[in-house]
Amino acid sequence: MGVSAHIVVVGAGIVGAATALALAERGFAVTLLDRAAPGSAVSGASLACLGTHQNSEVELPQLIWATRRWAEWDQRFTGAFHYRRCGQIRFIDHAADISTAEHWIALERAAGLSAQLLNLDEVRRIEPALTGPILAASWSPDDALVNPFLSVRTLLRAAVEAGARFLGHQPAQRIDCQGDRVTGVTTPDGRIDANTVVVTGGPWTAGLLAPMGIELPIVPRKAQCLATVAQPPTIRGVVGASKSEQGGVHGGYTQIQQSEAGQILFNTVLAGGESAPGSPDRVPQVDLPFVVDSATTLMRLFPGLRHVDLLRSWVRYEAVTPDDRFIIGPVGPTGLYVGAGDNGTGFLRAPVIAEIIASAIAGTRCAVDPSPYDPARFAPKVALQ
Ligand SMILES: Cc1cc2nc3c(=O)[nH]c(=O)nc-3n(C[C@H](O)[C@H](O)[C@H](O)COP(=O)(O)OP(=O)(O)OC[C@H]3O[C@@H](n4cnc5c(N)ncnc54)[C@H](O)[C@@H]3O)c2cc1C
Structure with a gap:
């Protein structure tokens, strides 16, 4: 495929924005579509921690690569998405769990990271308001936070500056094929011709591919969050x-x-x-037990926040796969790629997905090992129409 090939990317969450940028930077003509506004699904609702700590043993090299790419983006976009290397504490309540924490710390240190075990004095030096009855904690100074909306917008803007076209409020209704080749995408405003289509549609991905006879094991799962009214600076990092x-x-x-x-x-x-699991099209209320469990944990760890008022709550749907790993790569007809299945920590992984898909389409060396994400591990059932 030449660099003038037209590619449609379906879904402008953090994964679609990063993928459109990676493709546009490689010289491809890219159109990025979203059924709504960019980042308006799970990406904009994210807590957006870029955390390698106690995350995934199998994916550790890819996660380290991703955190470096995020730090490079922070430099390149001069703080546009408020990257903050604040570190992450994981509290421990049971003596039996210290060995589990040590296992993760050893793994991460062997990979060049700086995780360590903290006693209570050390915890309080790093996170002074964390005065609840914990036993110890593990600590990863490498972990960072970003602003989720600004991250999507920044990558999207960079993709457009690199030549991509963005169409908002433009749902892909159907992926079109001729024989065993993708030929474009049908939208309410007409057809967009393309010889490559990348679906980064989060929990909608499986539904978009199902009419083509492609069955991917991606199901929606409710993800909920709460926010208090604004407080003076109290919590420094991620806990x-x-x-x-x-x-x-x-x-x-x-x-x-x-x-x-x-x-x-x-x-x-x-x-x-x-x-x-539920339907991503019906966004429900938060569950009452979730509110109780979340508030109980917060007040136990941070007794100083006991009298703080709740301000708001929100719910979105994440996309879940059976082994908690993204499905990334070609599926079904020639020219069709997928990058979905975030399992609740897809913000961090977005650069990895973009790199795997863009290098596969360009036919160039991939900077990360794509094998943990190979769609073939689920032997997706494909019955071409
Ligand atoms: C409360 C909360 C906290 C989280 N905390 C973290 C965290 O700390 N760290 C972390 O790494 N991750 C975290 N996550 C998860 C992370 O936000 C997601 O993994 C990530 O945003 C997934 O991005 P995505 O682009 O795959 O999906 P989405 O953001 O869902 O993007 C998919 C896009 O596709 C569009 N779309 C779907 N169908 C179509 C169609 N037919 N045509 C056109 N467009 C379509 C949708 O409108 C949507 O914009 C959190 C999530 C939540 C809810």
């Missing part, structure tokens, strides 16, 4: 629970951080309390 077999907050998921505007942003999903 989460260290991984553990003990259940409760350690066996589930928790993340607490403070926004630049001062709001405390937080969510806790206890082990076994995961929300049922």
Whole structure:
């Protein structure tokens, strides 16, 4: 394929914006579509922690590459998305969990990162308001935060400056094929011809590909978050629970951080309390048990925040795969690629997805190993129409 080939990227979340940028920078003619505004789905609702710590053993090299790319983007776009290398603390409540934390720390240090175990004095030096009854914590100074809206907008603007075209409020209704080749995308305003189509549609991806006879195991999962009214500077970095077999907050998921505007942003999903899958088109209310669990965790860790008022809550749908890894690469007819299945930490991974897809389309060497994300691991069922 020559560099003038026309590519349509469907979905302008962080993954689609990063992919459009990577393709436009390689000289391809790119059109990026979104059914709504850019970043208006899960990407804009993200807590956007770029955290390698206790994240994924299999993907550690790719995650390290991604964090470096984010830091390069911060330099290149001169702070446009408010990148802040604030570090991440993972608190430990049970003595039995210290060895699990040590396992992750050893893995990460062997890969060149600086994770370490902290005693309580050290925790309080790093995060003085974290005075709740914890035992110890692990600490990763490498982890960072970005502003999610500004990140999508910055990458999108850079893609447009590199020659891409963006069409908002323009849903891809159908991916068109002739024989075993992709030929374009149908939208309400007509057809866009293309010999390559990349679907970065988050939880909508499987639904868009299903009419083509392509079955991808991506299901939507409810992701919820709460915010308090603005507070004076209280929480310096990202606070989460260290991984553990003990259940409760350690066996589930928790993340607490403070926004630049001062709001405390937080969510806790206890082990076994995961929300049922739903339709990404019907955004529901937050669950009451989620509010109770999240507020309980926040007040236990940060007793000084006990009397702070809640300001707002929100829910979006993440895209979940059976092994918690993205599906990235070619599927079905020639010219069709997919980059979806974020599993709740896709913000960090966006540059990896963009690199894998852009290098595959360009036929150039990929800077990261794409094999953990190969669509073939699920043997996607393809019945061409
Ligand atoms: C509360 C919360 C906290 C989070 N915290 C973190 C975190 O700390 N770190 C982290 O790495 N990740 C985090 N995540 C997850 C992260 O935000 C997602 O993994 C990431 O944003 C996924 O990006 P995406 O581009 O794949 O999906 P999306 O943002 O869902 O983008 C898909 C886009 O495709 C568009 N689209 C769909 N169908 C069509 C169609 N037919 N035609 C045109 N457009 C279409 C949609 O409108 C949407 O804009 C969090 C998420 C939430 C909700």
